[in-house]
Amino acid sequence: MPTQPTIARIWRGRPRPEIADSYEAYIKAEGIPPLEKTALGVQLFREDREHESWFTTISYWPDFESMTAFTKGKPTKVHHLDRDPEFLIELPEFIQIHRILVDRQGLR
DSSP states (O other): OOOSOOEEEEEEEOBOGGGHHHHHHHIIIIIHHHHHHHSSEEEEEEEEOSSOEEEEEEEEESSHHHHHHHTTTOTTSOOOOTTHHHHBSSOOOOOEEEEOSOOOOOOO
16 A cells, blocks of 8 residues: 555535534544544544634545545545534535645645
């Protein structure tokens, strides 16, 4: 299995600011662990705004086939966590899939 990612799978969701801390704990406990077991890497980002907080999860995959195996054949289908409807302002309708063209980490 290749150890360098060639694919990034990007999900975004937004709760209201007053429940963003609770959603952060929830996504760290329920959304991130399955990715840690399967993907080459995963990152979770948070941006707080006045009326919403944005969470972005990026998982890194060696190839399209391994990502497709994780998503059970539907890589662009959103697989919502059980409590996402409770937390999120609206349920995301899609996942972004990007080919990684440049991957330079640890430059300094």
